[in-house]
Amino acid sequence: MKITVDEDKCCGAGSCVLAAPDVFDQRDEDGVVMLLEAEPAEHLRTAVREAADVCPAAAISLSEA
Amino acid sequence: MSTPAGVLVAGASAAGLATAEALRRKGYTGELTLLGDEPHVPYDRPPLSKQVLAGAWQPERAHLRTREVLDALDAELLLGDAAASLDVENRTVHTESGRALAADTIVLATGVRPRTLPGQDGLRGVHVLRSLDDALALRAELLSTRRLLIVGDGVLGAEIAATARGLGVEVVLAGPQAAPLAAQLGPLASDLLAELHNENGVKLRLGAGVDGLTADGDRVTGARLSTGEVLEADLVVVALGAVPCTDWLEDSGLVLGNGVVCDSRCRAADGIYAAGDVARWHHEHLGSLLRLENRTNATEQALAVAANILGADQPYTPIPYFWTDQFDAKLQIHGVLAADAEVTVVEGDPAARRFVARYERHGKAVGVLGWNMPKQARLHRQQHLTTGGSR
Numbered sequence: 001m002k003i004t005v006d007e008d009k010c011c012g013a014g015s016c017v018l019a020a021p022d023v024f025d026q027r028d029e030d031g032v033v034m035l036l037e038a039e040p041a042e043h044l045r046t047a048v049r050e051a052a053d054v055c056p057a058a059a060i061s062l063s064e065a
Numbered sequence: 066m067s068t069p070a071g072v073l074v075a076g077a078s079a080a081g082l083a084t085a086e087a088l089r090r091k092g093y094t095g096e097l098t099l100l101g102d103e104p105h106v107p108y109d110r111p112p113l114s115k116q117v118l119a120g121a122w123q124p125e126r127a128h129l130r131t132r133e134v135l136d137a138l139d140a141e142l143l144l145g146d147a148a149a150s151l152d153v154e155n156r157t158v159h160t161e162s163g164r165a166l167a168a169d170t171i172v173l174a175t176g177v178r179p180r181t182l183p184g185q186d187g188l189r190g191v192h193v194l195r196s197l198d199d200a201l202a203l204r205a206e207l208l209s210t211r212r213l214l215i216v217g218d219g220v221l222g223a224e225i226a227a228t229a230r231g232l233g234v235e236v237v238l239a240g241p242q243a244a245p246l247a248a249q250l251g252p253l254a255s256d257l258l259a260e261l262h263n264e265n266g267v268k269l270r271l272g273a274g275v276d277g278l279t280a281d282g283d284r285v286t287g288a289r290l291s292t293g294e295v296l297e298a299d300l301v302v303v304a305l306g307a308v309p310c311t312d313w314l315e316d317s318g319l320v321l322g323n324g325v326v327c328d329s330r331c332r333a334a335d336g337i338y339a340a341g342d343v344a345r346w347h348h349e350h351l352g353s354l355l356r357l358e359n360r361t362n363a364t365e366q367a368l369a370v371a372a373n374i375l376g377a378d379q380p381y382t383p384i385p386y387f388w389t390d391q392f393d394a395k396l397q398i399h400g401v402l403a404a405d406a407e408v409t410v411v412e413g414d415p416a417a418r419r420f421v422a423r424y425e426r427h428g429k430a431v432g433v434l435g436w437n438m439p440k441q442a443r444l445h446r447q448q449h450l451t452t453g454g455s456r
Contacts, residue, residue, distance in 0.1 A: 011111070011388050011390070011395075011439075012388065012395060012397060012439030012440070012443075013361065013386060013388060013397065013439070013443070014397075014439060014440065014442075014443030014446075015361065015386075017443060018443070018447070026439060026440035026443065027440065028440055028441075030395070030437075030439065031395070031397070031435075031438070031439020031440045031442075031443070032439075049090065050368075053083065053086070053087065053090075053364065053368060054361070054364055054365060054368070055364075056111070056359075056360040056361040056364060056386075056388075057109070057111065057360075058109055058129050
């Protein structure tokens with residue numbers, strides 16, 4: 001699984017961090033999403049899917065690497 | 066896990082699409098139909114009053130999914146046809162065009178429509194902003210407008226004011242509150258918002274409601290306030306909130322009352338659920354019925370509905386969240402900021418326009434507001450607000 005984020009779309013909700021804190025963080029200064037793992041381990045798959053789903057700005061895209 | 070033979074989702078916006086996607090992701094392989102009243106593929110609404118209205122984004126950028134991703138959903142996408150009535154017993158939706166769509170499970174996700182002023186219909190130069198077409202129509206007129214009047218001092222009105230100022234238009238914002246968003250944010254943040262709008266040239270005409278519009282023939286010329294004062298404008302946007310789209314359900318027998326009334330599982334009747342702006346459900350932790358009109362709820366409630374359709378039997382107890390961007394201010398609001406709450410700045414400094422405030426009632430945290438501090442606001446939410454613990 002490969003993650004891409006659209007920083008321009010990010011609204012800083014932090015929903016992705018709540019769902020998958022091992023994979024996402026936010027920049028201190030403006031809250032924009034930071035990708036900690038672009039290709040996360042298998043056991044994080046469900047959490048990452050949830051993070052993409054709950055993003056209120058539809059800023060997270062997933063593809064099968 | 067129970068598996069319905071077919072699922073029909075009425076409403077193809079954020080909540081409807083998210084329900085369909087969540088069903089597939091959770092392993093549902095049966096028939097899936099998504100019915101939408103607009104001709105467009107599902108798109109996102111928050112950018113409409115900002116990026117799309119400003120012209121920074123082409124409309125396609127607001128689409129929620131690419132055509133390929135929609136195709137992969139393996140759902141029948143019926144667009145440009147609105148739900149017209151619901152037969153609860155036979156679980157059948159009849160559409161405007163005469164379709165009869167029966168399904169084992171039906172999800173009501175028809176959203177809300179803007180409130181309007183009496184006499185507004187048929188008047189040129191008056192706009193609402195709910196749909197993509199609304200945004201494009203407003204943008205087209207804004208580009209040749211000198212004076213814009215916005216009727217409504219809530220989130221949408223304030224965002225449109227900021228965007229229109231960015232386009233160089235003279236803007237007057239009118240509404241009954243003391244400051245924009247006063248009811249949602251309380252005095253600290255709404256007074257700061259008023260300051261911000263003032264500095265950026267928005268003329269605030271607050272503290273008086275709007276009684277009606279004024280016109281010359283079929284063209285709007287402004288609006289009349291409850292004080293009798295008339296505000297002149299070339300163009301008027303009415304942003305007075307929205308009402309749930311439940312007209313089509315009036316003969317259905319479902320309980321309606323400012324939305325489709327649901328139990329804690331977001332279930333309106335056997336095999337019938339509601340999600341998004343149109344749903345009024347029993348929030349078990351708050352102990353009351355709640356209807357949320359925000360983008361986050363559309364998705365989160367859709368996920369809960371999909372899980373319950375597949376047998377999860379879980380109550381939906383979110384911490385409400387919304388955000389708004391106006392000029393250089395990015396506000397994040399977690400929980401419920403009761404107007405009578407006690408407010409403490411817990412990080413940053415309002416004078417620097419970068420801070421987090423905690424809202425408390427009866428000694429318990431009910432909400433967190435971040436002003437240009439999104440990450441810190443989220444951290445305080447995690448520290449102070451527990452799931453569903455907005456009271």
